[in-house]
Amino acid sequence: MTAAQVGTGQLPLVQMTGVTKHFPIQRGVMRRTVGHVRAVDGVDMTIPSGSSMGLVGESGSGKSTLGRLMLRLIEPTSGTIMFEDSDVTRLKARSLRRIRRHMQMVFQDPYSSMDPRSSVGDSVAEPLRTQLGLRGRELDERVADLFRLVRLSPTYRGRYPNEFSGGQLQRIAVARALATNPKLVVCDEPVSSLDVSTKAEVINLLADLQDELGIAYLFIAHDLGVVRHVSDRIGVMYLGRLVEEGDAEAVYSSPKHPYTQALLSAIPVPDPVVQRSRTRIVLEGDLPSPANPPSGCHFHTRCPYVMDVCRAVDPPLAVTSDGTRVFCHLIPPTGAEVLVPPAP
Amino acid sequence: MTDPIVALEPPELSSAVTTDELRSDELANTPTSWRRAVKRFVGMPVPMAAFLYIVLLLILTFFGHLIANHDPIDQTAHRFAGLSGNHWLGTDDLGRDTFSRLVVGTQVSIRSGFQAILQVLIIAMPIGLLAGYVGGKIDLVILRVMDAINSFPGLVSALAIASVLGPGLNNTIIAITFALIPGLVRLVRAQTLALREETYVEASRAIGTPIPTILRKRIVPGVLSPVIVATSLQLGYAILLEASLTFLGMGAQPPNPSWGNMLQRAFVFIFTEPLQVFIPAVAIALAILSFNLFGDGLRDALSQIEVKPPKGVKRGRLGLTSVKDATPETTQPAGTILAVQGLTVEFATPAGPLTVVTDVTFDVKPGEIVGLVGESGCGKSVTSSAIMRLIASPPGRITSGRVLFDGRDLLPLPFAEMRKIRGNDIAMVFQDPMSSLNPAFTIGNQLVEAIQLHREVSKADAETRATELLDLVGIPDARSRLKEYPHHLSGGMRQRVLIAMALVNDPKLVIADEPTTALDVTVQAQILELLKKLQREFHMAMILVTHDLGVVADICDRVAVMYAGEIVEQASVHELFANPRHPYTKALLGAIPQLAGSEDRLTTIPGVVPVPSLWPKGCRFSTRCEFVTDQCTAGPVPLEAAGAGQLVRCVRHDELAAQGAKVEA
Structure with a gap:
């Protein structure tokens, strides 16, 4: 059963199967490969068209790598990535360039993702020139439309990135990503470098644009609060693997995997009454190195409910009654009720 | 071709285009780098x-051939003729005019x-x-x-x-x-090679721009x-x-x-x-x-970096922030360990002195955790460094105010006295543990050094104490960790080491500047639990500088909200979250996704935090406040008492609180 069937019932836009990325670790003068960092380790994920998938995890979980793999900005070690009916991993350079018109990206830091030597209007025009071959007046009008779309005055087209605040520039980066009217936009931590008040303007904009244009998002963030606000579904990654994936409200209000529970309880709620009445699950230790992940379930070294089977066997997929896919030995694959105590 | 984006755009959108102001500090609004470079070169x-x-x-x-006064290969003159009005630089061995040949x-x-x-x-x-x-x-x-x-x-x-x-x-x-x-x-x-790794080049690749175009437009x-x-x-x-x-x-x-x-x-x-x-x-x-x-x-x-500091601004030695006419004052307000009164800090700039922190007043009681909250550029870090007098002078200078700590005013103290207090009675924990630890020494070395700096103890005793401290902050296997270097430890472990260093001399006050910002959430949770435990066990007072209201809600007793160099609201943590009185505090709380329902729109604050040179007269939030009236910009707004021990810097706070109550009723 795929997530698309479990979820909204729409056709899958992106279907990733067994996607793996191992980065070689090279040492010495001869650049000998002495090991591999398993950044992404066999991930299956489906994004239905027009829906948004939030992807959370801590640094080193492989979430950004997964986003770049989805767009084939880096080459996967193995696995297939179907975008509609073409396998992105097998496309030749020319067809890959052509398909990029339908899949775009918004990066974390707008100041480094916009060329400081080009005017912002020129940066927004780049996909229009490259992908749609627009020139002259037509190009200019379209750039102006895109500035209006992200609620900025088109008169700012000739300005340079350093003249904008982080929030404004990120809105321009969104305009660039939407220029070719893509079906999928991968947003890699789009608000984590912004201040609280400007963060809100970008989140609102992304949410509005999805309503207006029906784009699918892969929304990568470490902040579950932000992800829940913009996502239909949420995936949780730990050490290169997807450990839980399901409807956003289900994952947020009744997390199944012990890691998701710990992650949620670790985020302080900005309300002293609520926050001080919660019992926090404090995980022991640090994230193990992805170059040498623990055997069996990657989470077993820090899991409060660890059993012998967890150390030896990779946990199987279980689908719970609310449609959440979980990889945990505590949850029987039959889909019976959750055995783990629910998060506070 | 149809234009789906434009077609989908609701008609009212064009009128909804915001006229946000652009950044207007010195960095912005400068001509493109080439024109700037030419100007600088001239x-x-x-x-x-x-x-x-x-x-x-x-x-x-x-x-050259027009300027030369002789044919350069004409050999008719005397050889080595010497300098003359005819042969300005003489002639060579064949009698050719040297000046003409040179030209x-x-x-x-x-x-x-x-x-x-x-x-x-x-x-x-x-x-x-x-x-x-x-x-x-x-x-x-x-x-x-x-x-x-x-x-x-x-x-x-x-x-x-x-x-x-x-x-x-x-x-x-x-x-x-x-x-x-x-x-x-x-x-x-x-x-x-360096440019290829830039995100904007990756962005061009993601757009599908062909390699020759990327090279021509982004790399060359x-x-x-x-x-x-x-x-x-x-x-x-x-x-x-x-x-x-x-x-x-x-x-x-x-x-x-x-x-x-x-x-x-x-x-x-x-x-x-x-x-x-x-x-x-x-x-x-x-x-x-x-x-x-x-x-x-x-x-x-x-080059982007200024070669010389701008004229009129000298770099001073790091060590002690200078203070303009400090008059000693020793009456510590009752029941406080730290009382900051009217603290004002300015920085020298080419355009003259610029005030970056104005009239900051707050106090910390023994065993209390006070949060100093605000967005970047609000002056919260400057305030915390000014308390320890850690801002380099020049360019920084404390122009007025008092910092009363444990019965003494810190501002008139000479360097030697101040150094005794730092790391002893008041300790600091910084955001980035890697840059606060010396990578060339083991953490044992650094802890022992910190212990011996303020106490006359043997090395063995210092090591025992160091082990105890690492134990205390929850570092497993403390004894053997003493021999490790900072890069062997994870970010969370390094932050624990820094906290252990801060605890070396049982400080009465710890100033923690964004101590968990660089950490992942599960590690942040560990550190917050540790800070709470230490505060409970040692009855230590703490100033926590942060932008994260979740962290504030978790561990602070009282909160001071800063905006544009001023405290705009001060209250107990429960009051602040339950009844925020300043429009800025309200807007900040409304902008947090976790508090809003997943379907609600988040509150946004139009515009950007103004830079110090552009702070408005009167209320500094007035340019972005939805409740602004003429009285807001008339003159400086005082910090007034409101409600249960709350302080708020807003001329309309009573009116707005009444309105808010009416709306809710």
């Missing part, structure tokens, strides 16, 4: 003089320099771009070939090539070109400025090579004049007629020097 006297000399050389190159000979040096460099650019740019952008095997082969050429000195390889090709100016230029290629290829390659402009600098430096070297090769008989052939063959000819008579050697030698040296000085000036003009 202001530099020595490179400008070099530039003017180069212009003179170029004039001589094109019009006409300019053409050979300058032309060969420029021609060689142009050829180098045409060949080296594409090779360097290819090696840097494509990488892999192609890069390796190109690099090895360049290394092979580079392993001979430039003059030797040029000489070898010139002797194979035979004498003559054109062959000399080819030889010079060959000798100069490797340097430029390496430069272009290194620059390309970035490679250009270092290449231009290198080119002007290499021009000097090319001229030297040409002169050297000609001196050795390879280049421009007699009787046509060039600086190199003038030197060669005169060299035979160096003991009898030294002036004739001296003249072309000076011409060569001056040309090379001017190209080098011009290149250095260009580099300074093009």
